[in-house]
Amino acid sequence: MKTYLFPAIKLTVILIVILAGLYPLAIAAVGKFTPGHGDGETLSYKGRVVGYANIGQKFTKDQYFWSRPSAVDYHADGSGGSNKGPSNPDYLNKDVKGRIDTFLKHNPDIKKEQIPAELVTASGSGLDPDLSPAGAQVQVARIAHVRGITTEQVNNIISANTVQPLWGLFGPAKVNVLKLNIALDELKK
């Protein structure tokens, strides 16, 4: 008892102070010097903070680029995926089918086989901030029509905001939906 228990308790207390107290405080101090100062990076429009750069938000209006479907309706205080299995009949016949129908209704120029899977499937976090460039391009005609601008203008916004693979070599290309939509609204003035 004395040989093991007391040293174990004392060692535990010291390690709690170091590992759970001092270590994260040191990281928080370093975090002050990062973009966003350790609070998370935000984006503003007309001087008002409209969202976090990395956290996706709900866009369902026709004049905006839509975000991906979310199993948690973009509630950023309760992330999660749908966790539906790939063969689940409810998932396939209600969720996915419903999203396809909605998309086709709002985008009459688009044929079904042009819709990329990401626009009819929910993301893992429910907060995916990005689309693939194809996922944005398929929405260009709708946005141009609703806003009364040319498709070229919308396409320019996509290419200006497309993030290429890491160092041009690794991983997929992506485009941040919130940045796209801020750029769309800024076009208006």
Add this chain to the structure above:
Amino acid sequence: MNTELAGIIFTYALTLAIAIPLGRYIARVFKGEKTWLDFMAPFERFILRISGIDTRKEMNWKQHLFALLTINSVWLVYAFFCLLFQAHLPLNPDGNPNQTPDLAFNTAISFLVNCNLQDYSGESGATYFTQHFVFMFLHFVSAATGIAALVVLFRAMKDKVTDKLGNFWDYFLKTITRILLPISIVIAIILSFNGMPTSYKGKDTLISMQGDTVHVSRGPVAALVAIKHLGTNGGGWFGANSAHPLENPNYLTNIVEMVAQCIIPIGLVFALGFYLNKKKFAYVIFGVMTLGMLLLLIPTMQAEVGGNPAIARMGISQPTGAMEGKEVRFGPAASGYWSILTTIISTGSVNSMHDSAMPVSGFMMMMGMMINCFYGGCGVGFLNYYIFIIIAVFISGLMVGRTPEFMGRKIEAREMKIASLIALLHPFIILVGTAISSYVLVHMPNADWAVKPSAWLASPGYHGFSEMLYQYTSSAANNGSGFEGLGDNNIFWNVSAGFVMILGRFLPIIGPIAIAGILANKKFIPESAGTLKSDTSTFGLMTFAVIAIIAALSFFPALALGPIAEHFSLIK
């Protein structure tokens, strides 16, 4: 070559480029040779002096286990009570409630045993205090426990060692001060500069562009995420784990987190070679483990990149593969790679939702956890592999008609009994657990628990069975990932998985150390022409065959009812 595949190859190459020198460094630390972190020595002496520990006293294998189990019991009690009363403790800016007793039981065990199964969601089920002072603390010490246990095994495998196997506190503390803490600091800094929050500010509220009110959970995430991966723990800050954009903001952080969780398990295999001066032995083991990894990885990536056949039949194009439960910034290749590495390595963090993965992938992930020794968790991966080595030595010895010997010591009935028990324990607790839960689901669908059995499964049929099988597999393997559709926050799952986790942790640590301790006390027989060589590829393949037969085949009937049946129903 496409950029997604290039990303995977780069990630693995970077992992090896770090793991090999790290292995050499780890061996030097535990051999007591000079390293560049020797300036930590006064700091360690200070900690030991306050704790009243004298590390010059060497321990035998029983004393090691006694020390290990004592300090782990202290942590279990501490964690359980913190979780039970977290609402009243400081650092709770979001005002989250206490955990229920069954949830606290499950969560405390889960983090203690390096499993990190989470039946709660980080945003609402834990406070900043419990995230740091319970979870992150246990991230460090549970990883250090595994590594210290492995060092005892290394020491016992050395020539001419008897029952003096070094000091447990010494191994344990050095693992933290010389390996885990310094590397975690580096990783946390990289992550914080890539957009991961570090401050203690609570939830933020803002109005989105469309006019919705949004509450954004935040917190000091980066420090925890660093050790969560480095220590192969996997319990994340947010509910969505490393799929959450604040817990894994971009492809670079994905690479960093992926590399972080692999370097110690792989590094320890090389450390074995450097420590024992038997490099070839380590290379053969590394080869077997890597072969195993590739056999699981390739079908998974093919399935994920190929997409869901049922969605393809609906006429949707899947240029970016199966996207349900996945994030655009990672893509299907990096998600598939992560899913396999996190299951073979017992991390259990996820960057995509495993429940929504293709059945082939689910099959491969479960296999990874059922085998549980391809690289494996911090320290425990090789402890599991050691059991298979012992069995392989014994079987090969019988095949050639010699007394089985390993590292100059005879393997006899007692060691074989321990090894067989440990090897069979894993399938036993997984399959019995799944059988009981299936029985409860069918015969007690309306039991009055927080989640009724009839509401447990998120998907019907074969996939629903996989959800239960996965939960026990993950618990027994101390992995912690889940088919999260399972409604697991109720007394049945919290308690049953809790027991499976604790059995799946400590017996596989006690068994190998007992075997190694007993062997070290036997007479050393120098190598002769008649000795079975354990550093040849023939012996490597023999071990692989033993793993395939014991670990894989015992699960085959259960897997046939779950992912295999689902696969064939999906491709039609």
